[in-house]
Amino acid sequence: MTTRAPRRDSVENRAGILDAARATLALDPRASIDVIARSAGLSRRTLYGHFDDRDALIRELIVSGAQRFNAIAESVTDSDPRMALARLAGRLWQEAAHVQVAAAIALDEAHVEHTADALAPLRRSVAALVRRGQEDGSFRTDLAAPTLARLIEEVARTVVSRTDASSTGAADLAVRTLLSIAGLSWIEADALLAANPELVEEVGA
Structure with missing residues:
Protein backbone atom coordinates (compact mmCIF):
# COMPACT_ATOMS: atom_id res chain seq x y z
CA MET A 1 0.00 0.00 0.00
CA THR A 2 1.48 3.35 -1.04
CA THR A 3 1.31 6.48 1.08
CA ARG A 4 -0.21 9.42 -0.71
CA ALA A 5 1.93 12.54 -0.69
CA PRO A 6 0.37 15.62 0.93
CA ARG A 7 -1.50 17.88 -1.47
CA ARG A 8 0.48 20.90 -2.60
CA ASP A 9 -2.01 23.38 -1.13
CA SER A 10 -1.87 21.53 2.20
CA VAL A 11 1.94 21.76 2.29
CA GLU A 12 1.80 25.44 1.37
CA ASN A 13 -0.83 26.12 4.04
CA ARG A 14 1.30 24.44 6.68
CA ALA A 15 4.39 26.41 5.65
CA GLY A 16 2.32 29.59 5.63
CA ILE A 17 1.07 28.88 9.14
CA LEU A 18 4.61 28.42 10.42
CA ASP A 19 5.79 31.64 8.75
CA ALA A 20 2.78 33.51 10.17
CA ALA A 21 3.41 32.07 13.61
CA ARG A 22 7.04 33.25 13.59
CA ALA A 23 6.04 36.77 12.52
CA THR A 24 3.11 36.97 14.92
CA LEU A 25 5.05 35.67 17.92
CA ALA A 26 7.79 38.21 17.19
CA LEU A 27 5.19 40.92 17.84
CA ASP A 28 3.35 39.14 20.65
CA PRO A 29 4.88 36.03 22.23
CA ARG A 30 1.48 35.22 23.78
CA ALA A 31 -0.50 35.50 20.54
CA SER A 32 -3.45 33.14 20.44
CA ILE A 33 -4.12 30.49 17.83
CA ASP A 34 -6.88 32.71 16.41
CA VAL A 35 -4.48 35.60 15.86
CA ILE A 36 -1.96 33.30 14.19
CA ALA A 37 -4.65 31.84 11.93
CA ARG A 38 -5.79 35.31 10.84
CA SER A 39 -2.19 36.31 10.19
CA ALA A 40 -1.85 33.26 7.94
CA GLY A 41 -5.05 34.20 6.12
CA LEU A 42 -6.73 30.99 7.22
CA SER A 43 -9.68 30.05 9.37
CA ARG A 44 -9.16 28.62 12.82
CA ARG A 45 -10.70 25.38 11.57
CA THR A 46 -8.18 25.13 8.73
CA LEU A 47 -5.30 25.74 11.12
CA TYR A 48 -6.58 22.98 13.42
CA GLY A 49 -6.50 20.71 10.39
CA HIS A 50 -2.72 21.02 10.51
CA PHE A 51 -2.02 21.38 14.26
CA ASP A 52 -3.97 19.98 17.19
CA ASP A 53 -3.36 23.03 19.37
CA ARG A 54 -1.04 25.97 20.01
CA ASP A 55 1.54 23.78 21.75
CA ALA A 56 1.70 21.48 18.72
CA LEU A 57 2.35 24.53 16.54
CA ILE A 58 5.08 25.75 18.88
CA ARG A 59 6.70 22.31 18.89
CA GLU A 60 6.77 22.33 15.09
CA LEU A 61 8.45 25.75 15.16
CA ILE A 62 11.02 24.36 17.56
CA VAL A 63 11.74 21.37 15.33
CA SER A 64 12.11 23.45 12.16
CA GLY A 65 14.35 25.94 13.96
CA ALA A 66 16.42 23.16 15.51
CA GLN A 67 17.03 21.65 12.09
CA ARG A 68 18.58 24.93 10.97
CA PHE A 69 20.69 25.18 14.13
CA ASN A 70 21.87 21.57 13.74
CA ALA A 71 22.82 22.25 10.13
CA ILE A 72 24.84 25.29 11.23
CA ALA A 73 26.76 23.13 13.71
CA GLU A 74 27.61 20.69 10.92
CA SER A 75 28.84 23.54 8.71
CA VAL A 76 31.57 24.61 11.15
CA THR A 77 34.75 22.73 10.28
CA ASP A 78 37.58 24.86 11.72
CA SER A 79 40.41 22.74 13.13
CA ASP A 80 41.20 25.37 15.79
CA PRO A 81 38.61 24.89 18.59
CA ARG A 82 38.70 28.61 19.43
CA MET A 83 37.89 29.52 15.84
CA ALA A 84 35.24 26.82 15.67
CA LEU A 85 33.51 28.09 18.82
CA ALA A 86 33.63 31.71 17.64
CA ARG A 87 32.25 30.81 14.22
CA LEU A 88 29.57 28.56 15.71
CA ALA A 89 28.53 31.24 18.19
CA GLY A 90 28.36 33.87 15.45
CA ARG A 91 26.33 31.78 13.03
CA LEU A 92 23.93 30.57 15.70
CA TRP A 93 23.44 34.11 16.98
CA GLN A 94 22.80 35.39 13.48
CA GLU A 95 20.12 32.74 12.99
CA ALA A 96 18.57 33.20 16.42
CA ALA A 97 18.52 36.99 16.11
CA HIS A 98 16.25 36.73 13.06
CA VAL A 99 13.66 34.84 15.08
CA GLN A 100 14.68 35.87 18.59
CA VAL A 101 11.21 35.81 20.16
CA ALA A 102 10.44 32.38 18.75
CA ALA A 103 13.88 31.20 19.88
CA ALA A 104 13.24 32.52 23.37
CA ILE A 105 9.91 30.70 23.49
CA ALA A 106 11.63 27.49 22.42
CA LEU A 107 14.16 27.92 25.21
CA ASP A 108 11.72 28.68 28.02
CA GLU A 109 11.06 26.13 30.72
CA ALA A 110 7.74 24.98 29.23
CA HIS A 111 9.46 23.71 26.09
CA ALA A 118 15.37 18.57 18.85
CA LEU A 119 18.81 20.11 19.37
CA ALA A 120 20.56 16.84 20.26
CA PRO A 121 22.88 16.98 17.20
CA LEU A 122 23.94 20.55 18.07
CA ARG A 123 24.57 19.57 21.68
CA ARG A 124 26.73 16.65 20.55
CA SER A 125 28.71 19.03 18.34
CA VAL A 126 29.30 21.43 21.24
CA ALA A 127 30.35 18.56 23.52
CA ALA A 128 32.83 17.25 20.94
CA LEU A 129 34.19 20.76 20.37
CA VAL A 130 34.70 21.28 24.10
CA ARG A 131 36.54 17.96 24.44
CA ARG A 132 38.77 18.84 21.50
CA GLY A 133 39.49 22.28 22.94
CA GLN A 134 40.41 20.86 26.31
CA GLU A 135 42.66 18.21 24.80
CA ASP A 136 44.74 20.71 22.83
CA GLY A 137 44.86 23.29 25.63
CA SER A 138 42.63 25.89 23.92
CA PHE A 139 39.86 25.72 26.55
CA ARG A 140 39.83 25.68 30.33
CA THR A 141 40.32 22.32 32.00
CA ASP A 142 39.27 23.17 35.57
CA LEU A 143 35.79 21.92 34.64
CA ALA A 144 34.89 18.51 33.27
CA ALA A 145 34.02 18.57 29.55
CA PRO A 146 30.30 17.78 30.06
CA THR A 147 30.04 20.54 32.67
CA LEU A 148 31.77 23.11 30.47
CA ALA A 149 29.63 22.17 27.47
CA ARG A 150 26.47 22.55 29.58
CA LEU A 151 27.67 25.90 30.90
CA ILE A 152 28.25 27.15 27.35
CA GLU A 153 24.74 26.00 26.40
CA GLU A 154 23.14 27.73 29.39
CA VAL A 155 24.97 31.00 28.79
CA ALA A 156 24.04 30.90 25.10
CA ARG A 157 20.42 30.31 26.11
CA THR A 158 20.48 33.32 28.42
CA VAL A 159 22.10 35.54 25.78
CA VAL A 160 19.47 34.62 23.17
CA SER A 161 16.53 35.18 25.49
CA ARG A 162 17.78 38.29 27.31
CA THR A 163 19.80 40.33 24.81
CA ASP A 164 18.25 42.85 22.44
CA ALA A 165 19.25 41.47 19.04
CA SER A 166 18.95 44.92 17.45
CA SER A 167 21.35 46.61 19.86
CA THR A 168 24.74 47.67 18.56
CA GLY A 169 27.45 45.10 19.21
CA ALA A 170 25.06 42.45 20.52
CA ALA A 171 26.36 39.72 18.24
CA ASP A 172 29.99 40.56 18.96
CA LEU A 173 29.20 40.45 22.68
CA ALA A 174 27.55 37.05 22.31
CA VAL A 175 30.65 35.60 20.64
CA ARG A 176 33.02 37.10 23.18
CA THR A 177 30.88 35.86 26.08
CA LEU A 178 31.04 32.24 24.94
CA LEU A 179 34.78 32.47 24.31
CA SER A 180 35.16 33.80 27.84
CA ILE A 181 33.15 30.92 29.29
CA ALA A 182 35.39 28.51 27.37
CA GLY A 183 38.38 30.00 29.15
CA LEU A 184 39.78 32.68 26.85
CA SER A 185 40.71 36.02 28.40
CA TRP A 186 39.27 39.18 26.89
CA ILE A 187 42.73 39.91 25.46
CA GLU A 188 42.87 36.49 23.79
CA ALA A 189 39.35 36.88 22.41
CA ASP A 190 40.20 40.34 21.11
CA ALA A 191 43.34 39.05 19.39
CA LEU A 192 41.45 36.12 17.86
CA LEU A 193 38.76 38.35 16.37
CA ALA A 194 41.28 40.97 15.25
CA ALA A 195 43.32 38.30 13.43
CA ASN A 196 40.20 36.83 11.85
CA PRO A 197 38.01 39.79 10.87
CA GLU A 198 35.80 37.55 8.72
CA LEU A 199 34.30 36.19 11.95
CA VAL A 200 33.13 39.65 12.97
CA GLU A 201 31.94 40.44 9.46
CA GLU A 202 30.07 37.14 9.38
CA VAL A 203 28.42 37.89 12.71
CA GLY A 204 27.44 41.37 11.67
CA ALA A 205 26.10 40.34 8.25
Missing part, protein backbone atom coordinates in the same frame (compact mmCIF):
# COMPACT_ATOMS: atom_id res chain seq x y z
CA VAL A 112 13.00 23.06 27.26
CA GLU A 113 12.72 19.26 27.20
CA HIS A 114 11.33 19.18 23.66
CA THR A 115 13.94 21.71 22.56
CA ALA A 116 16.73 19.62 24.08
CA ASP A 117 15.61 16.58 22.09
Whole structure:
Protein backbone atom coordinates (compact mmCIF):
# COMPACT_ATOMS: atom_id res chain seq x y z
CA MET A 1 0.00 0.00 0.00
CA THR A 2 1.48 3.35 -1.04
CA THR A 3 1.31 6.48 1.08
CA ARG A 4 -0.21 9.42 -0.71
CA ALA A 5 1.93 12.54 -0.69
CA PRO A 6 0.37 15.62 0.93
CA ARG A 7 -1.50 17.88 -1.47
CA ARG A 8 0.48 20.90 -2.60
CA ASP A 9 -2.01 23.38 -1.13
CA SER A 10 -1.87 21.53 2.20
CA VAL A 11 1.94 21.76 2.29
CA GLU A 12 1.80 25.44 1.37
CA ASN A 13 -0.83 26.12 4.04
CA ARG A 14 1.30 24.44 6.68
CA ALA A 15 4.39 26.41 5.65
CA GLY A 16 2.32 29.59 5.63
CA ILE A 17 1.07 28.88 9.14
CA LEU A 18 4.61 28.42 10.42
CA ASP A 19 5.79 31.64 8.75
CA ALA A 20 2.78 33.51 10.17
CA ALA A 21 3.41 32.07 13.61
CA ARG A 22 7.04 33.25 13.59
CA ALA A 23 6.04 36.77 12.52
CA THR A 24 3.11 36.97 14.92
CA LEU A 25 5.05 35.67 17.92
CA ALA A 26 7.79 38.21 17.19
CA LEU A 27 5.19 40.92 17.84
CA ASP A 28 3.35 39.14 20.65
CA PRO A 29 4.88 36.03 22.23
CA ARG A 30 1.48 35.22 23.78
CA ALA A 31 -0.50 35.50 20.54
CA SER A 32 -3.45 33.14 20.44
CA ILE A 33 -4.12 30.49 17.83
CA ASP A 34 -6.88 32.71 16.41
CA VAL A 35 -4.48 35.60 15.86
CA ILE A 36 -1.96 33.30 14.19
CA ALA A 37 -4.65 31.84 11.93
CA ARG A 38 -5.79 35.31 10.84
CA SER A 39 -2.19 36.31 10.19
CA ALA A 40 -1.85 33.26 7.94
CA GLY A 41 -5.05 34.20 6.12
CA LEU A 42 -6.73 30.99 7.22
CA SER A 43 -9.68 30.05 9.37
CA ARG A 44 -9.16 28.62 12.82
CA ARG A 45 -10.70 25.38 11.57
CA THR A 46 -8.18 25.13 8.73
CA LEU A 47 -5.30 25.74 11.12
CA TYR A 48 -6.58 22.98 13.42
CA GLY A 49 -6.50 20.71 10.39
CA HIS A 50 -2.72 21.02 10.51
CA PHE A 51 -2.02 21.38 14.26
CA ASP A 52 -3.97 19.98 17.19
CA ASP A 53 -3.36 23.03 19.37
CA ARG A 54 -1.04 25.97 20.01
CA ASP A 55 1.54 23.78 21.75
CA ALA A 56 1.70 21.48 18.72
CA LEU A 57 2.35 24.53 16.54
CA ILE A 58 5.08 25.75 18.88
CA ARG A 59 6.70 22.31 18.89
CA GLU A 60 6.77 22.33 15.09
CA LEU A 61 8.45 25.75 15.16
CA ILE A 62 11.02 24.36 17.56
CA VAL A 63 11.74 21.37 15.33
CA SER A 64 12.11 23.45 12.16
CA GLY A 65 14.35 25.94 13.96
CA ALA A 66 16.42 23.16 15.51
CA GLN A 67 17.03 21.65 12.09
CA ARG A 68 18.58 24.93 10.97
CA PHE A 69 20.69 25.18 14.13
CA ASN A 70 21.87 21.57 13.74
CA ALA A 71 22.82 22.25 10.13
CA ILE A 72 24.84 25.29 11.23
CA ALA A 73 26.76 23.13 13.71
CA GLU A 74 27.61 20.69 10.92
CA SER A 75 28.84 23.54 8.71
CA VAL A 76 31.57 24.61 11.15
CA THR A 77 34.75 22.73 10.28
CA ASP A 78 37.58 24.86 11.72
CA SER A 79 40.41 22.74 13.13
CA ASP A 80 41.20 25.37 15.79
CA PRO A 81 38.61 24.89 18.59
CA ARG A 82 38.70 28.61 19.43
CA MET A 83 37.89 29.52 15.84
CA ALA A 84 35.24 26.82 15.67
CA LEU A 85 33.51 28.09 18.82
CA ALA A 86 33.63 31.71 17.64
CA ARG A 87 32.25 30.81 14.22
CA LEU A 88 29.57 28.56 15.71
CA ALA A 89 28.53 31.24 18.19
CA GLY A 90 28.36 33.87 15.45
CA ARG A 91 26.33 31.78 13.03
CA LEU A 92 23.93 30.57 15.70
CA TRP A 93 23.44 34.11 16.98
CA GLN A 94 22.80 35.39 13.48
CA GLU A 95 20.12 32.74 12.99
CA ALA A 96 18.57 33.20 16.42
CA ALA A 97 18.52 36.99 16.11
CA HIS A 98 16.25 36.73 13.06
CA VAL A 99 13.66 34.84 15.08
CA GLN A 100 14.68 35.87 18.59
CA VAL A 101 11.21 35.81 20.16
CA ALA A 102 10.44 32.38 18.75
CA ALA A 103 13.88 31.20 19.88
CA ALA A 104 13.24 32.52 23.37
CA ILE A 105 9.91 30.70 23.49
CA ALA A 106 11.63 27.49 22.42
CA LEU A 107 14.16 27.92 25.21
CA ASP A 108 11.72 28.68 28.02
CA GLU A 109 11.06 26.13 30.72
CA ALA A 110 7.74 24.98 29.23
CA HIS A 111 9.46 23.71 26.09
CA VAL A 112 13.00 23.06 27.26
CA GLU A 113 12.72 19.26 27.20
CA HIS A 114 11.33 19.18 23.66
CA THR A 115 13.94 21.71 22.56
CA ALA A 116 16.73 19.62 24.08
CA ASP A 117 15.61 16.58 22.09
CA ALA A 118 15.37 18.57 18.85
CA LEU A 119 18.81 20.11 19.37
CA ALA A 120 20.56 16.84 20.26
CA PRO A 121 22.88 16.98 17.20
CA LEU A 122 23.94 20.55 18.07
CA ARG A 123 24.57 19.57 21.68
CA ARG A 124 26.73 16.65 20.55
CA SER A 125 28.71 19.03 18.34
CA VAL A 126 29.30 21.43 21.24
CA ALA A 127 30.35 18.56 23.52
CA ALA A 128 32.83 17.25 20.94
CA LEU A 129 34.19 20.76 20.37
CA VAL A 130 34.70 21.28 24.10
CA ARG A 131 36.54 17.96 24.44
CA ARG A 132 38.77 18.84 21.50
CA GLY A 133 39.49 22.28 22.94
CA GLN A 134 40.41 20.86 26.31
CA GLU A 135 42.66 18.21 24.80
CA ASP A 136 44.74 20.71 22.83
CA GLY A 137 44.86 23.29 25.63
CA SER A 138 42.63 25.89 23.92
CA PHE A 139 39.86 25.72 26.55
CA ARG A 140 39.83 25.68 30.33
CA THR A 141 40.32 22.32 32.00
CA ASP A 142 39.27 23.17 35.57
CA LEU A 143 35.79 21.92 34.64
CA ALA A 144 34.89 18.51 33.27
CA ALA A 145 34.02 18.57 29.55
CA PRO A 146 30.30 17.78 30.06
CA THR A 147 30.04 20.54 32.67
CA LEU A 148 31.77 23.11 30.47
CA ALA A 149 29.63 22.17 27.47
CA ARG A 150 26.47 22.55 29.58
CA LEU A 151 27.67 25.90 30.90
CA ILE A 152 28.25 27.15 27.35
CA GLU A 153 24.74 26.00 26.40
CA GLU A 154 23.14 27.73 29.39
CA VAL A 155 24.97 31.00 28.79
CA ALA A 156 24.04 30.90 25.10
CA ARG A 157 20.42 30.31 26.11
CA THR A 158 20.48 33.32 28.42
CA VAL A 159 22.10 35.54 25.78
CA VAL A 160 19.47 34.62 23.17
CA SER A 161 16.53 35.18 25.49
CA ARG A 162 17.78 38.29 27.31
CA THR A 163 19.80 40.33 24.81
CA ASP A 164 18.25 42.85 22.44
CA ALA A 165 19.25 41.47 19.04
CA SER A 166 18.95 44.92 17.45
CA SER A 167 21.35 46.61 19.86
CA THR A 168 24.74 47.67 18.56
CA GLY A 169 27.45 45.10 19.21
CA ALA A 170 25.06 42.45 20.52
CA ALA A 171 26.36 39.72 18.24
CA ASP A 172 29.99 40.56 18.96
CA LEU A 173 29.20 40.45 22.68
CA ALA A 174 27.55 37.05 22.31
CA VAL A 175 30.65 35.60 20.64
CA ARG A 176 33.02 37.10 23.18
CA THR A 177 30.88 35.86 26.08
CA LEU A 178 31.04 32.24 24.94
CA LEU A 179 34.78 32.47 24.31
CA SER A 180 35.16 33.80 27.84
CA ILE A 181 33.15 30.92 29.29
CA ALA A 182 35.39 28.51 27.37
CA GLY A 183 38.38 30.00 29.15
CA LEU A 184 39.78 32.68 26.85
CA SER A 185 40.71 36.02 28.40
CA TRP A 186 39.27 39.18 26.89
CA ILE A 187 42.73 39.91 25.46
CA GLU A 188 42.87 36.49 23.79
CA ALA A 189 39.35 36.88 22.41
CA ASP A 190 40.20 40.34 21.11
CA ALA A 191 43.34 39.05 19.39
CA LEU A 192 41.45 36.12 17.86
CA LEU A 193 38.76 38.35 16.37
CA ALA A 194 41.28 40.97 15.25
CA ALA A 195 43.32 38.30 13.43
CA ASN A 196 40.20 36.83 11.85
CA PRO A 197 38.01 39.79 10.87
CA GLU A 198 35.80 37.55 8.72
CA LEU A 199 34.30 36.19 11.95
CA VAL A 200 33.13 39.65 12.97
CA GLU A 201 31.94 40.44 9.46
CA GLU A 202 30.07 37.14 9.38
CA VAL A 203 28.42 37.89 12.71
CA GLY A 204 27.44 41.37 11.67
CA ALA A 205 26.10 40.34 8.25
